[in-house]
Amino acid sequence: AKATGAAVVIAPGGASVALAMNIEGWEVARWFAEQGVAAFVLKYRTRPLPANPYLKTAWSLIQLPTFWKDGKFVLPPFQPAVDDGMAAIRLLRSRAEDLGIDPQRIGMIGFSAGAITTLAVVQQAEGRARPAFAGMIYGPLDTATPPTLAPPLFIAIAADDPFAQDTDNGLVPAWEGAGATAAFHLYPSGGHGFGLGREGTDTVKWPSQFMDWLRGNRLLGPSSR
DSSP: OOOOSOEEEEEOOSTTTSOOTIIIIIHHHHHHHHTTOEEEEOOOOOOOOOSSHHHHHHHHHHHGGGGEETTEEOOOOOHHHHHHHHHHHHHHHHTHHHHTOOTTSEEEEEETHHHHHHHHHHHHOOGGGOOSOEEEESOOOSOOOOOTTOOOEEEEEETTOGGGTTOOOOHHHHHHHTTOOEEEEEESSOOSOOTTOOTTSGGGGHHHHHHHHHHHTTOOOSOOO
16 A cells, blocks of 8 residues: 555665675665565675684784775775676566566665665666666765766765765765756764664654655656556
């Protein structure tokens, strides 16, 4: 009875070495489902780590400096994860009729490293792998090249997020410069990793704002079931 026909692939964060499947996966999926948006949590591939926990720590200490560039932390997309995101969207489109979703209203939303993956999917995907909309929750704000016919983009981040510092903030202008639409929500506080929102901060507003944004972009409607 709630189904809108829209669907979303959810990419949890975890620094590309783990997946925050609960706070940035299942909890988010349940919330979207309650709003009538079919939700699918993406268990994507991550960078391999040694099995030994002591070696994991050593690996992290060795690898971490490789992600620091010009005095800031830059986590590049992990291509196998990007491939998994595109495969998920193709799969949902191939099963859209059985799932009761509109193949033209399948989007993707990512958190932290999942937002990096989501942006890379948008940039690389073609044809049936291309998301109809994209959301980046506490992801990077640096300038990125939009693809041809870039989808609507929703961005939410807290001003005190340590990973939002020292950015050129060029993502939204780049999107708009390509003739695409981008909604940018900057909250005064909330830090990093707030999932559906951190109580006592304005970050709790982003889920409902996201739904309003979907509605404003005409991405919600009766289910095709």
